[in-house]
Amino acid sequence: MRTSEDLRKIYARLEQMHAWRGWHWWPDGEPFEVIVGAILVQNTSWTNVEHALARLREAHALSVEAMDGLSDEEIEELVRPSGQYRMKAKKLRAFVALVREHGGLGCLLSLEAGRLRERLLATWGIGPETADAIVLYAAKRPAFVIDAYTQRLMSRLGQGPATTDYGEWQRFFVERLEPDRDLWARYHALIVLHCKHLCRKRAPKCGECLLAEECGFSGAGG
Numbered sequence: 001m002r003t004s005e006d007l008r009k010i011y012a013r014l015e016q017m018h019a020w021r022g023w024h025w026w027p028d029g030e031p032f033e034v035i036v037g038a039i040l041v042q043n044t045s046w047t048n049v050e051h052a053l054a055r056l057r058e059a060h061a062l063s064v065e066a067m068d069g070l071s072d073e074e075i076e077e078l079v080r081p082s083g084q085y086r087m088k089a090k091k092l093r094a095f096v097a098l099v100r101e102h103g104g105l106g107c108l109l110s111l112e113a114g115r116l117r118e119r120l121l122a123t124w125g126i127g128p129e130t131a132d133a134i135v136l137y138a139a140k141r142p143a144f145v146i147d148a149y150t151q152r153l154m155s156r157l158g159q160g161p162a163t164t165d166y167g168e169w170q171r172f173f174v175e176r177l178e179p180d181r182d183l184w185a186r187y188h189a190l191i192v193l194h195c196k197h198l199c200r201k202r203a204p205k206c207g208e209c210l211l212a213e214e215c216g217f218s219g220a221g222g
């Protein structure tokens, strides 16, 4: 049975295993830096994003105003370590234009969560996962972020819908967990940490996992 209680139990086990670990948006980061990270992490690893963020920081470009003052070529050069740098520079430009349209980052982020998500999704280069990461970690409002890690872990545990559809997966969580922003922010972080450290795509470390008893996949790994 896939109940709220199941999701609570999984959360508690993840906390037991990973609460001590550090994660890039935990505790909360600066909103613009979170947003830039959420855009740059598309199709790459966080390590590459860190290199790009370090260059942006060094160039004092981690503010809407500063980025707005840079040329396309300058942004491309700064975000080069995150890969697909021309496209990502264009996405950052599109986000900066959205901010300008709303009279500043504070005004944009204080829109009602549903409206903010809508505006983000209407912006070039921002899909549901990036939009929800921005709502959750930059605007600090409840939005359950779904990614490949979430689908991998939950499917192995026999949870979640039998589809990869983003909306259905999000509904699965939203209908079973109270809309508690901090809980959702930690839940997503813990899933990412678990999948990086133990529930890896190949050779998961099931022998070290506190979820092994309730996991149908356990034993397939090391």
Ligand code: SF4
Residues within 6 Å of the ligand: 153, 156, 157, 198, 199, 200, 204, 205, 206, 207, 209, 210, 211, 212, 213, 215, 216, 217, 218, 219, 221
């Ligand atoms: S038992 Fe293995 S497959 Fe199952 S959740 Fe844990 S690490 Fe992942």
